[in-house]
Amino acid sequence: MLKFAVKRILFMIPSIIIITLVTFVIMSFSAGSPGSVALGITASPEDIAAYNHEVGYDRPVLVRYGEYMLNILHGDFGERYSDGVSVTQVLMPKFPTTLKLALLAVFFAALIGIPLGVLAAVKKGTIADTGTTVISLVLASIPGFWLGLLLMLLFSYQLGWLPTFGLGSWKNYVMPVATLAIPSSAYVARMVRMTMLEALSSDYVRTARAKGAGPARIVFIHVLRNAMLPVITQLGMSFAGLLGGAVIAEQIFGLPGFGSAILEAINKKETMVVLGATVFLSLLYMLIMLAMDLINALLNPKIRDNMG
Structure with missing residues (x-):
């Protein structure tokens, strides 16, 4: 290595x-x-x-x-x-804000997307699978700027729960993180479903079933580990992309980021x-x-x- x-x-x-x-x-x-x-x-x-x-x-x-x-x-x-x-003095003070934003966005994208993808794969062909797939397609197709403005309209102007811009507390990160995490979670869910279905049809899963392994053990011990390999790569790419591509959320919510x-x-x-x-x-x-x-x-x- x-x-x-x-x-x-x-x-x-x-x-x-x-x-x-x-x-x-x-x-x-x-x-x-x-x-x-x-x-x-x-x-x-x-x-x-x-x-x-x-x-x-x-x-x-x-x-x-x-x-x-x-x-x-x-x-x-x-x-x-x-x-x-x-240039270092110009850029580096801005980086911690974007780093925090990207880390939180990737974390919540994984937290939402992985369980949804596993559920869709395990319940293939059922209402749960269809519903998860439709929701993922809808979320993945939402433009980031539109989602950010919609969240601002709902949670800031209508409900008054969250601040609209700037940095003051953890509340300032809620809507920017959601703007970035929600579309990303849809991609994660679709990828997890695809890799899980491929793993579930493999020979080692059939062998595990023949040996009497239960469904939970097969999914979480045998299948999920192998299915997560491409997902980890995707999450890493998403994180790296957000470090330079979070500009939409930063502009909408007035965050002084990279x-x-x-x-x-x-x-x-x-x-x-x-x-x-x-x-x-x-x-x-x-x-x-x-x-x-x-x-x-x-x-x-x-x-x-x-x-x-």
Whole structure:
């Protein structure tokens, strides 16, 4: 497993290079120059050109990219054009909010989705199965922004139970977490049902039944463990995606999270902030996927043997 982990970490290097290079080139040609962002629209073209020359922005793109990557190796992700604040100081204070939001959303998605998927698989062809499938399809098709606004209308404006925006207490997380967890739980339920049905029709289940194992033991001891392997991977992918994709919930409920900081940087054409966020999220996503692979290997000896 150690050899496998080292290989995966080495594979991250070219992936990071490709991702950052593409982002760097796109932002260089689409975003505003450092001079126009730092000096504002009232600055003269001469002043903007002088500022860009001072920071080296007039050099070739690949030269600036190479310098940027070297700076990253020293922990320097650059500075925000508008005020000179380091990218780390801009982004990192926002990350705990998004991390908490993503963890809670994935936890409740699993808490809701796994039991529903197990119930649908065990009760295949019954009303419980049909009802669970229909509910999952409906929940999965609800747009996140619409669900968030609906929850706000019901629990804030109609009932007055929950605050509409900001951070003050645990109540501020209820609706954002629900906005993210409810659609995710539908995907989890469908995946659990599919993997459970596949496992229930396998040879080892028939053998367990022939030996007199009860239904509960078959489902929770033999089947669920194997059926959870792809579900764990899906939950890991969902968690990694929410770290950068929770921007809808953050915007609706006024949470100062990582996604909101990225969106603000894009609107203000702060290239260094966008690049820093891209590098951080890409690396974090790859590390999470590596962790999911290692967890699957621990749960499944066959995967562990294939790792060499």
